Amino acid sequence: MKLKSSIYITAMALAVMAVVSLFVGKYPLTLPGLLAGHEMQLKVFFRLRLSRTVLGVLGGVCLGVAGFVYQTVFRNPLASPDIIGVASGASAGAAAGILFLSGAAAVTAASFAGALLAVILALSLAALDKTGKSGTIVLSGIAVHALAQTLLMGLKLTADPEKELASIEYWIMGSLNGVAVERIFPNALLCLVCLAVLFLLHRQIVLLSVGEEEAQMLGVSVTALRLAVLLTATLMVAAVVSLTGLISFVGLLAPHGARLLTKRDHRGTMALSGLLGGVLLCFADILARSVAATELPVSIFTSLIGAPFLVWLIVRRETRA
Amino acid sequence: MKKIAALLLALVLTLSVAACGVVEQTQEIMENIAVEDELTVEAVSAYPVTVTDQMGREVTIEGYPETLVSGYYISSSALIALGQEDKLVGIEAKADKRPIYSLAAPELIELPSVGTAKEFDLEGCIALEPDLVILPQKLKDAAATMEELGIDVLLVDPENGELLTEMIELFGVALDCRPAAEDLITAMESIEEATMEALLSSSLPTVYLAGNSSFLSTAPNGMYQSDLIAQAGGVNVAAEIEDAYWVEVSYEQVLEWDPEFIILASDASYTVADVYDDPALAGCTAVENGDVYQMPSDIEAWDSPVPGGVLGAAWIATVLHPELVSAEDFAQLSRDFYETFYGLDYEA
Numbered sequence: 001m002k003l004k005s006s007i008y009i010t011a012m013a014l015a016v017m018a019v020v021s022l023f024v025g026k027y028p029l030t031l032p033g034l035l036a037g038h039e040m041q042l043k044v045f046f047r048l049r050l051s052r053t054v055l056g057v058l059g060g061v062c063l064g065v066a067g068f069v070y071q072t073v074f075r076n077p078l079a080s081p082d083i084i085g086v087a088s089g090a091s092a093g094a095a096a097g098i099l100f101l102s103g104a105a106a107v108t109a110a111s112f113a114g115a116l117l118a119v120i121l122a123l124s125l126a127a128l129d130k131t132g133k134s135g136t137i138v139l140s141g142i143a144v145h146a147l148a149q150t151l152l153m154g155l156k157l158t159a160d161p162e163k164e165l166a167s168i169e170y171w172i173m174g175s176l177n178g179v180a181v182e183r184i185f186p187n188a189l190l191c192l193v194c195l196a197v198l199f200l201l202h203r204q205i206v207l208l209s210v211g212e213e214e215a216q217m218l219g220v221s222v223t224a225l226r227l228a229v230l231l232t233a234t235l236m237v238a239a240v241v242s243l244t245g246l247i248s249f250v251g252l253l254a255p256h257g258a259r260l261l262t263k264r265d266h267r268g269t270m271a272l273s274g275l276l277g278g279v280l281l282c283f284a285d286i287l288a289r290s291v292a293a294t295e296l297p298v299s300i301f302t303s304l305i306g307a308p309f310l311v312w313l314i315v316r317r318e319t320r321a
Numbered sequence: 322m323k324k325i326a327a328l329l330l331a332l333v334l335t336l337s338v339a340a341c342g343v344v345e346q347t348q349e350i351m352e353n354i355a356v357e358d359e360l361t362v363e364a365v366s367a368y369p370v371t372v373t374d375q376m377g378r379e380v381t382i383e384g385y386p387e388t389l390v391s392g393y394y395i396s397s398s399a400l401i402a403l404g405q406e407d408k409l410v411g412i413e414a415k416a417d418k419r420p421i422y423s424l425a426a427p428e429l430i431e432l433p434s435v436g437t438a439k440e441f442d443l444e445g446c447i448a449l450e451p452d453l454v455i456l457p458q459k460l461k462d463a464a465a466t467m468e469e470l471g472i473d474v475l476l477v478d479p480e481n482g483e484l485l486t487e488m489i490e491l492f493g494v495a496l497d498c499r500p501a502a503e504d505l506i507t508a509m510e511s512i513e514e515a516t517m518e519a520l521l522s523s524s525l526p527t528v529y530l531a532g533n534s535s536f537l538s539t540a541p542n543g544m545y546q547s548d549l550i551a552q553a554g555g556v557n558v559a560a561e562i563e564d565a566y567w568v569e570v571s572y573e574q575v576l577e578w579d580p581e582f583i584i585l586a587s588d589a590s591y592t593v594a595d596v597y598d599d600p601a602l603a604g605c606t607a608v609e610n611g612d613v614y615q616m617p618s619d620i621e622a623w624d625s626p627v628p629g630g631v632l633g634a635a636w637i638a639t640v641l642h643p644e645l646v647s648a649e650d651f652a653q654l655s656r657d658f659y660e661t662f663y664g665l666d667y668e669a
Contacts, residue, residue, distance in 0.1 A: 025571070025573050026570075026571055026573050026574035026577050027573035027574070027576050027577040028577070039604070040576065040604055043576075043603070043604060044573050044576060047600065047601055048571070048572050048573050048601060049573070102590070102591070103595075157440075160415075160588075161437070161439060162533050162534070162588065163533045163534045163588060163590050164534070164590070166533075166534040166538070166567065167534045167535060167590075170534070170535075170569065175569070177537065177569065177571050178535075178537050178571065178572055178601075180600070180601060182600075289571060293561065293562045293563075293568075294541075294562055294564070294568040294569055294570055295537070295568075295569040295570055295571050295574075296569075
């Protein structure tokens with residue numbers, strides 16, 4: 001399929017998802033009711049439904065783009081922001097926030113700080129290796145991930161099973177439920193800035209993927225650029241997961257989907273990856289709030305759709321070879 | 322059908338005691354208990370005694386248990402109510418977090434901890450060499466190990482009112498304190514009766530019970546907390562959800578239910594003020610009318626099946642139906658109960 005038409009179709013799909021998302025939920029909303037100015041319906045629409053939809057679309061786009069950036073920079077189809085410890089850092093931060101602070105905003109801040117700390121630690125550890133190979137970042141990421149997991153385990157051990165432990169477990173499963181509209185603004189702004197930076201750097205990101213030596217020859221300062229790009233992508237992911245909790249598979253799945261559709265690595269693919277991420281997260285969230293009488297963790301659905309897709313991808317590659 | 326049957330039963334019960342008033346009657350019962358206790362010389366039952374615990378295991382206790390370990394706060398609280406606290410040599414973790422111990426049996430806080438159901442200290446428990454160990458049913462593997470080592474273990478499962486009564490009866494036989502067990506059960510039943518007045522109300526208001534971990538976790542049908550609301554003459558809005566543990570719902574679900582009352586669990590990690598200040602809840606009937614309350618937790622978590630848990634339903638009844646169960650009557654009931662069974666001194 002042509003790149004332009006894939007982007008067009010996916011963007012349409014995302015728009016449809018967003019509209020569906022606005023009208024699916026436990027509180028019955030009707031178009032006539034909204035137009036007639038029914039007070040409670042308007043409140044539910046603007047305070048709860050709209051903010052949740054924005055979070056689903058923007059969060060999915062950010063995770064999709066970040067996933068594309070990671071896979072491209074590391075030239076590894078399994079790379080995702082998780083490999084340099086952003087997810088485990090965010091979880092440990094959130095757990096500390098749940099245990100020692102109070103209020104949802106404080107937990108978001110703690111989780112954001114945890115994610116940032118983990119990434120800075122991983123990148124500075126990698127900087128100790130003067131050869132500047134991208135593999136070093138992966139290795140130091142694994143070390144930081146293990147460290148953050150240990151911290152998380154320690155925090156869980158001290159948590160009350162009835163109260164904090166339940167909150168920590170639920171946070172780790174991820175949910176777009178109950179995120180107040182006020183808390184979305186600063187994170188959304190950060191996400192938009194990061195997205196803009198990444199799209200401006202798209203050419204350089206693609207150059208990173210051709211190989212370090214080639215990129216060097218083409219006049220790209222590999223180490224500095226890689227650091228800047230990874231930091232921007234990670235910042236964006238941290239802004240999303242600190243609000244929603246961990247969301248699995250979107251960052252991994254969206255870039256693969258985009259490449260399958262276009263078979264090329266350039267700006268269009270990055271945009272397509274973002275759009276696919278948005279569709280996936282929005283769709284998963286619609287299911288999470290509507291299939292049962294209760295709210296289900298969104299990662300159940302992103303994984304449910306993501307895992308078979310990944311298997312299919314592997315099988316497909318083997319049959320081609 | 323069930324609801325109608327419960328209502329009829331409540332009607333009959335209340336009419337039969339209407340003449341003297343349930344609260345007075347309950348008080349009388351508890352006063353009698355206090356007198357009886359002083360007079361009763363505990364009859365020594367013939368050991369060895371064989372009992373069936375709440376997992377259906379047959380346990381033969383060879384001699385009168387002099388030392389006990391209790392690994393669950395509900396069994397520990399029941400042991401205090403049965404006057405068995407002096408026999409305890411080990412207790413569950415975080416005993417210092419439960420006000421009832423510091424109020425009724427401060428020496429328990431100093432006892433060695435045997436951990437929680439999740440992290441049970443098997444060796445530590447064995448090292449205490451207790452005559453009898455009481456554990457929640459989750460620890461059945463630990464129980465099997467201890468049995469092999471020759472330590473008697475009773476597994477208990479007090480997850481609702483009925484099972485709690487069964488557990489108290491089990492303790493009565495196993496620990497040779499039947500009269501105390503009977504008194505406790507009688508008192509609990511009389512408090513339940515006092516609460517049943519609330520069921521006579523012509524209106525059953527809707528209630529949203531917000532859980533310990535967050536406002537959006539709630540008690541579905543099949544949870545103890547949901548039963549408490551029904552006993553207190555209310556309708557749990559989340560009863561349409563079938564589950565046995567806290568479930569997560571959304572703000573819009575709460576707004577759609579639009580409960581008349583919001584009650585926060587005893588150990589909620591947020592406050593009533595937080596709920597009033599939450600912009601997402603503005604417009605909800607309970608918030609508009611100022612009907613958000615938190616279950617008291619200064620003595621025990623009344624939303625758990627401890628013996629004093631019968632007061633949980635009574636307290637909710639004072640919130641939902643103050644005209645039928647007054648706050649003063651409730652305070653009196655609660656005071657009498659804890660004075661009689663836990664030796665709390667309210668004057669101090």
